[in-house]
Amino acid sequence: MSGPLLKVEKLVKHYPLGDGIFNKDPKVVRAVEDVSFSVEAGETLCIVGESGCGKSTVARLLMRLVDPTGGRVLLEGTDIASLKKGELRDWRRRMQMVFQDPYSSLNPRLTAGQIITEPAGNFERLGRKKRETLAAELLKKVGLAPEIMHRLPSELSGGQRQRLGIARALSLKPSIIIADEAVSALDVSVQAQILNLLMDLQEETGIAFVFISHDLGVVEHIGHRVAVMYLGRIVELANCEALFAKPIHPYTEALIAAAPVPDPTYARLEVPVEGEVPSPVNPPSGCTFHPRCPLAVERCRIEVPPLVPAADGRLVACHVRATQ
Amino acid sequence: MLMRVSSEERIIENFREDKTIDNDVLLDVRDLETHFFGEESVTRALGGVSFQVKKGETLGVVGESGCGKSVTALSIMRLLPKMSAKTVGGEVCFHGRNLLDLPEREMRKIRGNKIAMIFQDPMTSLNPVYTVGRQIAEAVEIHSGASRSDALSKAAEMLRLVRIADPERRVNNYPYEMSGGMRQRVMIAMALACSPELLIADEPTTALDVTIQAQILRLIVDLKKRTGTAVMFITHDLGVVAETCQRVIVMYAGRIVEQATVTDLFSRPVHPYTKALMRSVPDRRRGKEHRLPEIPGIVPSLREPIVGCSFAQRCPFATEVCREKSPVLEEYGADHAVACWHAKEVVSA
């Protein structure tokens, strides 16, 4: 295959604030602004950022659960963003999603077996026998006993439910899975189980992941490359090791410094950022990080910094640091 | 731009703090047992929890969901849902009085005045129809009998204390006009308005983003130093514990499995659960490993009485005795206690 598996070009999503006829509000929520990245087959790209940075909107745009305001999402060269609903169905098979909440992501009225075989059943007729074989096979893949297929989600633990969510995503044999905060709702010991499962699956099947998380520890563990988002834009995109070893963008630096380290003797970096994330309805001019940035200069207030290659090939959007 | 506090300084600082702790016990919890009553079953949320909070210290209570850390706090405060939960045994001694025996009227005086509590979601604990200034002022009025205008100026003062910019204007804000981090600051201001002797913080930063969390943690640590209030800090995040606490209790399935000073706990954890918990968190300082060490199995159901050690089913060290007899919390070195039959083997393993 030529080119990357998934290529996102200048993706934009604005949500209107008014809701149509009676309430026309010209203001929009700038959820995603000019986001571009690509994912190779078998790779894990992590998107990390704080709440409201647009990372979940990116996930929904990739799956086209919402329509983009602008930009392209190329899956194996085909632009998903411009497909009609009928054609979209076929393309969705190659890209599946794992959701955050293991409770609300499973229909409480269906059994585990029904849930995980539903996607396959949408594309081919499954007899009872075939459905059960498939269910058992999928359950085995995610490390669950086949007996579970007759249980309801309410009878299962959070970790087991999240495994079902993964089994459902695997049901169509996709080449890429979007995992939106897939381990955030889980306890750490269960989180470790799920992370291991995802990494094992990748090793066995060569599946690619877009892994969205706010947890830097998890991202560092599972990611090959990492995109850091702030207020709808990617501010830094780099190799995982390089990013954590030496963050270049001041926001990345602050984010890493702010994460608590489970070691009381750890030499902690003083967190340099004050204040809170501004509203995406009325984002600051220029670099959106400038009001909180300790390095901000006059230019940052006026000009949006472009995402440009820095020394080691990573991409950084910062007027001050990118040129150093 | 970044100030690096050397690790040595940090240890010295911790050490110095340890020394300044007055060894007087502020809160003494003994054999606390709390049950939840469902339609068909009884959940033994707390199965005999004993610990002490010393004056002016920060005690961390850490564990995964369902381990009983929040129930412990609610039991102490007597804020359990009345219809479905009951503390069925044990005592909570505060200034020589058992809080569990106090009439509700007396207990109300202690809540807020002597022991204050902040929660994970500040929005549900703030009244949306009053300004934050009025809510803080009300707490001050009730507990200190100050006049309305004095209370209001005290409210602004409290907002300044929790580092809210422009406090004179902010007192007139409604909760919805504030961000999550700001609301948590207001909750802290409210809790500290009556200078309580103990502040119970139940996952106060869990709903916040990391950069905001860092600010709030720093604020809590600073305020504790300035006011000398003891803090009981409940969290699931070992990193948060390491940064804020002096002593730590590790809970599992409604029991305390280990108790130690924070440096001790992180440098030489003894209980197999504590060890496994620490290892299952991705940590860059261990180097990148392909597989995270996971804890096999799931937390046992608290609906059935647990025979023996509650961790036995998931524990690699478990033997016959673990499945039969419940281990008690025993001293294991100075200021370190652990509930494990095989503590020695686990340490040397």
Added chain:
Amino acid sequence: MAHISDTLTSAAAGRQPVFRFVRVARQRALVLIGGGLLLLLILLALAAPFYAGDPRNIDPFVRLKPPSPEHWFGTDHLGRDVFARAIYGARISLTVGLISALLAAGTGLLIGVVAGYLRKFDNIIMRIMDALMSIPTILLAIALISLTGPGIGILIVAVALPQTPSVTRLVRSVVLSVRERSYVEAAVCGGARLPKVLWRHVLPNTIPPLMVQSAIVCADAIMTEAGLSFLGVGVPPEIPSWGNMIASSRLYLATAPLTIFAPGIFLAVTVLAVNLLGDGLRDLFDPRAKRRR
């Protein structure tokens, strides 16, 4: 210590089945009493020809008579058997009540899903519903009937239409919350077509509240029908109905009170039965009511 807590536990646990029994029994009792009464009324109405006399048989010699073995509830001002008329009146009331409830529920479900899930014309639909709700039920029904003249068909439509907005709003709000749940999004991601998403994942959530609302609508519809018949715009006067029975007997309240009380009691019992059923269903389906004891 352990054994003290054990006894406490078992004492407390022993309390639980009692609570549970009371709660379940209460819910069941409401459903059983309400549903049973309603079923009884339906059977009585259906079997009317086998035991009740002819409700239209006019006998000028037995006008306004008190109860007797021939006329259990006495006779009205035209000498017609009040019992027979009340029983036959149940046919009209129940038919109009049940069918218009079904009609309102069906229409409301359809419009609610269109507005709530497809978000097509949501704004316009909901403003029309608001407008409909602002017109008093009886006035709206009279206006509709005056377009065609009286008849059972138009009566059902006239009774159902004012009830549709409440159902629509309910269904829309449920659908709006369900469509945000990630299992619905997961179904879309898994390639499920729209009818399947709706049928399998969205609609089942609307059924419990819809059943409860339908019971309320049904009770309301029965009252509306009686009101319209009382005013003379409901069923034609020759067909017995509780509304027109009360209307024609109101002059004889002093001399023959049963002519008014009989249809009045039937009306009250029917509405009560439907409301009890609705309450029972709500308790049964409402998870919050379940947790409360």
